[in-house]
Amino acid sequence: MIEPSSLPGDPSELHLRICYDDELLDTQQADTLERWNVAVLHRRRTHVEGQDLVPSSGCGTADCLAGTVEDVAVGEMTFYRVHLDRGRNAYWAMEEESEELYETARVLLDPKTGFFTSEVGELLDYVGSALLVMDRVTLDPQWRGHGLAAVLGTEAIHRLMPGCRAIACSPGITDLSSQRLTDRSEWDRVNAKIAHGWESIGFRLYRDNIYLVTPASQDLEDQRGVLRRRLAELGASWRASSPDGLHRRDENHRAGRDAGG
Template structure:
């Protein structure tokens, strides 16, 4: 999991720091930040409740293949966001497949299906499409807190299921 925290103190260097870090971060910066001021664009500023001035970017979330498809990414992400969001006005991401090995083995319909599933997971947490595949989440969102409770419950269920599967004696 990779998060990138940008302190927006009105300095233009925040925008350019994201460009230097990665192309994906720069794409997010182009959509949500004003390159002249380094602050949120007026439109983004009006969209989000003021609870801080920093921007938290969810850059990458990667699970090893055996752990995928169980809802773990959402649980881990929501906990990471909760721990990192203090002082942030927004959390941003651009959902989709980033695993280069996966790209080479998927046909277009499978690619679209997996990307849609990833996007749905982030929407469930409370991310909302802003523009150009950039999704925003307000740290003050009630959806975020509600989903955190739901996902924690799901994690308990997954753990119980895993333990019960491991404790069943083999019949050899």
């Protein structure tokens, strides 16, 4: 049963802004590694009273001219597209970029060639040559606990995976600010829950906390549909229970009636 009461807004209004900053660096490192930044944005409707913004439920008319819409950042993701067949040796390019990428390279790549090890290669379909690394996925605390990271991560993966032979991630806690995670058992429980979320969309543990999925995986495609339906259900439940959602539904009904619908 979905309980959306703790969500701070309509999850149907979440969307992604995927950006690659090309610094025009003529280096082998830049040719090998592409960093893609994904902003998780929530489209918020507000009503202006003087200089103050209040929830859209504060507006009593459907044609109010004081309404405004703004995109509010509620999370972010970082991906790396690693080109194994151009630029420098990808193993050492990843080692130079960050400790997290180096841990992935150590498990998946041959340091001599920069390509997948023969063992890893045997697991992968020939659907591309690059490696997509899901480096970081974070949501603001009030948006957590509803499976939205998997929903949003899956959408970003589908936009970025063309030309890739494998997608890798290393599930774990990145937000260390929570005091409740000082207990080891709670730390392990949360990490296991995060890993289970990525397993649900097709990732499988390969070794040393490195999880893999191939873009050719039918699980990945099937779960995208499942997660999209879940997002729609979360949105419908939020609108059915939230005062702001009920108000917007009434506004839409009045607008349809005025238009003869």
